Amino acid sequence: MTDTTVLVVTGMDTTADAVIHELYSRGVPVARFDLGDFPAAVSFAAEFGKDIAGRLETPSRSVDLARVRSLYYRRPTFSEFGDLDPGDAQFAVAQARFGFSGTLQCLPDCLYVNHPRKIAAAEWKPAQLETAARLGFCVPPTIVSNEQNAITAFAKTHGPIVYKPVTWSGYIRGDTAYGLYVREVDPAELNETVTTTAHLFQAKVDKIADVRVTVVGAEVFCVRITSPLTDWRENYDLVESYTVIDPPEGMSGLLRAYLDHWGLVYGCFDFGIDRHGTWWWYECNPAGEWGWLQHHTGQPIASAFADVLEGGVT
Amino acid sequence: MANRDARRPFGLTRAAPVATTPGTWPSSMSVDPVTQVGVYYGIDGGVMPLMSSGGGAHGTYDPTSIPQMTDIDGKDGPRKVPDAPRSDDTTD
Numbered sequence: 001m002t003d004t005t006v007l008v009v010t011g012m013d014t015t016a017d018a019v020i021h022e023l024y025s026r027g028v029p030v031a032r033f034d035l036g037d038f039p040a041a042v043s044f045a046a047e048f049g050k051d052i053a054g055r056l057e058t059p060s061r062s063v064d065l066a067r068v069r070s071l072y073y074r075r076p077t078f079s080e081f082g083d084l085d086p087g088d089a090q091f092a093v094a095q096a097r098f099g100f101s102g103t104l105q106c107l108p109d110c111l112y113v114n115h116p117r118k119i120a121a122a123e124w125k126p127a128q129l130e131t132a133a134r135l136g137f138c139v140p141p142t143i144v145s146n147e148q149n150a151i152t153a154f155a156k157t158h159g160p161i162v163y164k165p166v167t168w169s170g171y172i173r174g175d176t177a178y179g180l181y182v183r184e185v186d187p188a189e190l191n192e193t194v195t196t197t198a199h200l201f202q203a204k205v206d207k208i209a210d211v212r213v214t215v216v217g218a219e220v221f222c223v224r225i226t227s228p229l230t231d232w233r234e235n236y237d238l239v240e241s242y243t244v245i246d247p248p249e250g251m252s253g254l255l256r257a258y259l260d261h262w263g264l265v266y267g268c269f270d271f272g273i274d275r276h277g278t279w280w281w282y283e284c285n286p287a288g289e290w291g292w293l294q295h296h297t298g299q300p301i302a303s304a305f306a307d308v309l310e311g312g313v314t
Numbered sequence: 315m316a317n318r319d320a321r322r323p324f325g326l327t328r329a330a331p332v333a334t335t336p337g338t339w340p341s342s343m344s345v346d347p348v349t350q351v352g353v354y355y356g357i358d359g360g361v362m363p364l365m366s367s368g369g370g371a372h373g374t375y376d377p378t379s380i381p382q383m384t385d386i387d388g389k390d391g392p393r394k395v396p397d398a399p400r401s402d403d404t405t406d
Contacts, residue, residue, distance in 0.1 A: 008350065012343045017351045024349045032350040060347035163328055171329055178329035185328075193324040234330065 010074035015291030022306035031061035036077035069312035137281035158203040182231035207272035216304035
């Protein structure tokens with residue numbers, strides 16, 4: 001095990017740096033590269049028989065693809081082939097995705113944190129909602145629809161309501177990047193524009209605080225976030241406190257059951273806590289950010305990542 | 315265009331400029347050939363935003379708080395270090 005490598009697949013990322021530094025301090029071999037480095041700075045050759053045989057070459061590492069103990073898939077960028085004609089680039093992008101990324105997805109005896117295909121599967125919000133409710137989390141009443149009448153009726157029954165995007169796809173208008181933060185919706189605002197595409201509305205949780213839970217392997221890190229805003233992400237300067245708390249009884253088992261359902265090693269869960277102490281499930285991001293929480297609270301999250309990456313498949 | 319604006323999905327009427335934080339993105343990054351930690355260039359004030367999946371930034375982070383070894387035996391540029399990074403020629 002000691003001579004097998006941990007691959008960290010990322011670009012500019014100080015959160016990944018914290019994990020890499022932890023692994024380095026333990027003497028664990030690490031190779032860091034970005035999928036977008038291929039083919040300009042990274043090359044590979046893999047032969048497929050009974051076993052995979054081949055190597056991955058980065059500017060500073062040469063890695064035996066049959067001897068990778070774990071892979072940390074940390075928000076990589078992808079090759080764009082901007083130096084090719086658009087049609088040629090489209091072909092090259094697809095070949096890189098299915099050839100290079102595809103090879104990295106099937107390394108033998110490799111622990112993926114998390115596997116990219118499992119990340120992709122776990123990102124669908126409707127499936128998240130269904131799974132969370134079935135496992136026993138308290139999930140706010142939710143509707144996903146493009147029918148104005150159905151949404152209006154939902155607001156009458158479950159109001160006050162908030163709007164949330166079903167997924168985040170980025171939005172730039174002019175030169176400005178926009179975010180879709182969670183805000184209350186006045187039912188009088190609902191109009192025919194809800195019919196343009198699918199929309200998600202949810203009963204607003206009468207919260208007194210939010211909780212971000214980062215689960216890494218068997219470790220559960222809970223941080224209570226106090227902000228006057230419905231969505232604390234809208235203005236970090238208004239966050240009043242980050243407080244380390246323990247999960248309520250039974251919560252850790254639910255969290256692990258959720259991750260096991262999707263085959264995930266780690267996940268970032270968001271909850272709202274109401275005045276009765278109930279934790280209302282919002283979502284689980286299978287590739288969520290956690291570096292800023294370690295920064296604010298001192299929770300050893302990078303160390304927990306290093307533990308699972310060092311341990312590999314058990 | 316007027317019709318298009320009228321048809322803009324309801325969800326996008328809730329859009330607000332992403333939260334901004336002090337600091338700037340690095341202009342470039344290289345990977346320390348021994349530690350594999352990122353070495354960042356062009357960061358104003360020594361802090362950079364941490365990315366969030368929602369398009370904003372989770373506050374700022376000082377990348378210099380992560381120990382980096384950018385000057386290894388006085389040699390510049392990346393070197394091939396077969397698999398094991400902790401070879402005898404590191405400075406620690």
